[in-house]
Amino acid sequence: xxxxxxxxxxxxxxxxxxxxEDAIGIDGWIxxxxxxxxxxxLGMAQDAxxxxxKDSGLRGRGGAGFPxxxxxxxxxxDGKLPxxxxxxxxxxxxxxxxxxxxxxxxxxxxxxxxxxASYAIRAQHAYIYIRGEFVDIVRVLNxxxxxxYERGYLGExxxxxxxxxxxxxxxxxxxxxxxxxxxxxxxxxGRRAEPRVxxxxxxxxxxxxxxxxxxxxxxxxxxxxxxxxxxxxYRQWGTEKSPGTKLFSCCGHLQRPGNYEVPLDFNLKELxxxxxxxxxxxxxxxxxxxxxxxxxxxxxxxxxxxxxYEGIEAAGSFLGSGGLIAMDDSTCMVRAVRRMVEFYxxxxxxxxxxxxxxxxxxxxxxxxxxxxxGREEDIPLLLDIGANMAGKTICPLxxxxxxxxxxxxxKFEDExxxxxxxxxxxxxx
Amino acid sequence: xSDAMHPAIAGAQPSQRAEKxxxxxxxxxxxxDRFEKILTRYPDKRAALLPVLHLAQEVRGWVSPQTIxxxxxxxxxxxxxxxxxxxxxxMFNLRPVGKYLIQVCVGIGCDLxxxxxVAEKFLELTRTRIGETSxxxxxxxxxxxxxGACAFPTVVQVNDKVYENVKAEEVEGLLKELD
Ligand SMILES: Cc1cc2nc3c(=O)[nH]c(=O)nc-3n(C[C@H](O)[C@H](O)[C@H](O)COP(=O)(O)O)c2cc1C
Ligand code: SF4
Ligand code: FES
Numbered sequence: 001x002x003x004x005x006x007x008x009x010x011x012x013x014x015x016x017x018x019x020x021e022d023a024i025g026i027d028g029w030i031x032x033x034x035x036x037x038x039x040x041x042l043g044m045a046q047d048a049x050x051x052x053x054k055d056s057g058l059r060g061r062g063g064a065g066f067p068x069x070x071x072x073x074x075x076x077x078d079g080k081l082p083x084x085x086x087x088x089x090x091x092x093x094x095x096x097x098x099x100x101x102x103x104x105x106x107x108x109x110x111x112x113x114x115x116x117a118s119y120a121i122r123a124q125h126a127y128i129y130i131r132g133e134f135v136d137i138v139r140v141l142n143x144x145x146x147x148x149y150e151r152g153y154l155g156e157x158x159x160x161x162x163x164x165x166x167x168x169x170x171x172x173x174x175x176x177x178x179x180x181x182x183x184x185x186x187x188x189x190g191r192r193a194e195p196r197v198x199x200x201x202x203x204x205x206x207x208x209x210x211x212x213x214x215x216x217x218x219x220x221x222x223x224x225x226x227x228x229x230x231x232x233x234y235r236q237w238g239t240e241k242s243p244g245t246k247l248f249s250c251c252g253h254l255q256r257p258g259n260y261e262v263p264l265d266f267n268l269k270e271l272x273x274x275x276x277x278x279x280x281x282x283x284x285x286x287x288x289x290x291x292x293x294x295x296x297x298x299x300x301x302x303x304x305x306x307x308x309y310e311g312i313e314a315a316g317s318f319l320g321s322g323g324l325i326a327m328d329d330s331t332c333m334v335r336a337v338r339r340m341v342e343f344y345x346x347x348x349x350x351x352x353x354x355x356x357x358x359x360x361x362x363x364x365x366x367x368x369x370x371x372x373x374g375r376e377e378d379i380p381l382l383l384d385i386g387a388n389m390a391g392k393t394i395c396p397l398x399x400x401x402x403x404x405x406x407x408x409x410x411k412f413e414d415e416x417x418x419x420x421x422x423x424x425x426x427x428x429x
Numbered sequence: 430x431s432d433a434m435h436p437a438i439a440g441a442q443p444s445q446r447a448e449k450x451x452x453x454x455x456x457x458x459x460x461x462d463r464f465e466k467i468l469t470r471y472p473d474k475r476a477a478l479l480p481v482l483h484l485a486q487e488v489r490g491w492v493s494p495q496t497i498x499x500x501x502x503x504x505x506x507x508x509x510x511x512x513x514x515x516x517x518x519x520m521f522n523l524r525p526v527g528k529y530l531i532q533v534c535v536g537i538g539c540d541l542x543x544x545x546x547v548a549e550k551f552l553e554l555t556r557t558r559i560g561e562t563s564x565x566x567x568x569x570x571x572x573x574x575x576x577g578a579c580a581f582p583t584v585v586q587v588n589d590k591v592y593e594n595v596k597a598e599e600v601e602g603l604l605k606e607l608d
Contacts, residue, residue: 174519190478
């Protein structure tokens with residue numbers, strides 16, 4: 001059974017048990033082969049575990065695509081300071097809803113990944129920083145954490161290995177910027193989730209001033225399979241630079257929206273038309289945002305590429321978090337972009353002037369254009385503000401906010417001009 | 430709530446129910462037990478701030494100035510500091526909210542699928558404006574950003590319960606179901 005839709009062309013590795021109620025509890029999970037990878041990892045040297053993950057080529061699924069094994073190898077090994085692991089379960093990039101499903105259907109897959117990663121980086125305490133709004137998912141996760149303690153997969157001397165780990169579930173409280181890794185660390189410490197200037201990087205000074213690795217839920221959920229089956233097994237999918245499978249959260253104007261797992265060399269157009277069924281009957285696809293609202297929009301004829309990090313980049317966008325947003329010809333592009341920009345305006349933490357001011361100006365001008373009160377000079381003005389927001393701030397949120405504006409003007413200028421010249425919208429409602 | 434709640438999860442019970450016990454003590458009984466367990470999970474008291482604010486909101490229904498002062502005393506933080514952190518996060522209600530806190534997602538995924546019609550319907554039927562509480566104290570409707578279930582637009586969360594695929598014409602029935 002799948003959830004909510006399943007397609008024969010998927011490669012279900014992480015999502016194999018989505019929709020299977022019996023896989024949620026620990027007994028069901030163990031019956032399905034769960035926690036075998038942990039036993040194997042605990043029998044290996046810590047650095048050998050890191051090495052397998054490095055060889056697998058697994059890249060971070062939180063958005064930046066940084067190689068996971070390499071990140072782990074930056075952690076100090078001398079044991080002078082306590083090391084920490086933080087699992088980033090803050091999932092709040094608009095259009096992204098894969099971590100939620102991973103935690104809801106296979107919480108033990110995530111927990112097993114956390115324990116293995118913690119072992120590899122020599123952490124004795126790990127935190128799951130979960131988005132506070134996920135009240136129902138927090139309950140599932142909490143239940144699974146307690147089960148893992150009861151069975152001795154957490155706590156002291158795990159499976160008789162001498163290694164011990166505590167895991168604490170920490171709920172956020174409504175702040176997108178807490179998903180940025182250093183914002184997350186500040187939030188975990190009981191501060192405002194304001195991103196920190198890097199360097200120092202979390203592996204040097206992270207949570208509570210101690211060396212910390214921050215990894216996304218999907219990244220960690222990928223680890224047990226890799227440790228159990230080896231790097232070559234993982235590399236049977238995807239490309240040299242983007243090995244493995246990945247979940248794509250597909251939403252917007254699609255016949256079958258949902259999460260689909262495909263190898264990273266899968267074709268983006270086929271994902272949209274074949275797996276998701278394309279736009280609703282009688283509609284035409286206008287554009288696709290392939291990786292969450294922070295990445296450039298692609299027009300309908302730019303999506304014949306593979307979904308690897310490099311494939312989407314060559315097509316002019318980014319894989320990001322894998323949150324695919326499809327828009328058909330009923331979409332008012334100005335409105336859609338205005339909505340995304342308002343999100344960033346609301347979520348800017350306010351530390352950097354270009355971001356704080358830029359996001360609110362972009363939103364204000366877009367609202368004006370949408371109302372039919374825009375001027376032709378607004379287009380260069382938007383582009384100018386966008387240019388001044390990029391590359392000048394503590395974290396990339398500022399850049400992200402400008403992305404939908406700049407990319408939509410480049411590709412859908414007619415829609416903007418329609419609003420400005422004719423005071424109306426070209427969308428076929 | 431069980432007295433034997435595991436310390437690993439004692440701080441992770443985000444609550445959006447308005448229990449309306451604004452004068453209840455912080456903390457006693459099972460809540461005191463959870464408070465103490467939370468403190469054992471972090472190397473310093475400051476780090477317990479978010480979980481403890483969630484706990485306080487669970488007890489009192491919102492984060493009042495008195496709550497801010499008390500939480501500060503318990504964690505050795507100044508009220509100004511606690512307020513500056515609490516106000517950064519949208520889930521902490523710095524004003525009382527209605528019995529039913531209705532959060533309508535207007536994120537891009539839901540917006541593309543006409544979330545605004547759902548939000549308007551809630552406002553119309555509860556006779557409120559965004560963020561205001563209805564006169565009978567029952568409803569507060571707010572618009573929120575992506576709730577992480579974009580394949581099921583429109584996503585609506587009422588207190589701790591998530592509703593998916595809500596259409597404007599279903600809002601009336603949903604409201605009736607609450608009582
Ligand atoms: C504004 C902003 C928001 C982010 N939100 C998330 C998020 O919700 N979840 C996530 O895993 N990563 C998020 N990231 C990426 C994290 O900073 C970080 O790169 C990631 O957690 C690292 O994990 P990974 O290497 O396993 O991908 C965000 C980054 C930025 C700049
Ligand atoms: S870029 Fe924006 S969100 Fe990031 S630190 Fe600066 S003000 Fe905060
Ligand atoms: S946009 Fe509504 S749940 Fe994501």
